[in-house]
Amino acid sequence: MTNFSEHALEVTKRIPKGKVATYADIAKAAGSPKAARAVGSALRKNKNLIIIPCHRVVRSDGFVGCYSGKGDKTGLLVAEGVAVVNGRVELARYKCRLEQIID
DNA sequence: GCACTGACCGGTC
């Protein structure tokens, strides 16, 4: 596991229940604002899937995006109280500030 | 070390 992955996963872990964060924001928090893709790669390859709420990570537009796991992110989000409409969430409502959850 | 891939983003058409 590289430093970037660790950081990205660590941040993802801290996303509060019922909230979501964008890949771009996580990338920013990880140290590379443009590395949104890399964040996705890290989450896809990571083995800590069980301890990481990767389903709380959505795209900048609010679209849920893809998911390597079995269940679907959309369903999990709805189960946590995050309204998902047409495969997307209301960022204005559920997006959380990573700056505040990072120490 | 090069080249391809991918859970992406932003700007244009």
Place this chain on the structure above:
DNA sequence: AGACCGGCCAGTG
């Protein structure tokens, strides 16, 4: 508003 295109970055063969 919706679709398209190129460019990001890190990981893997």
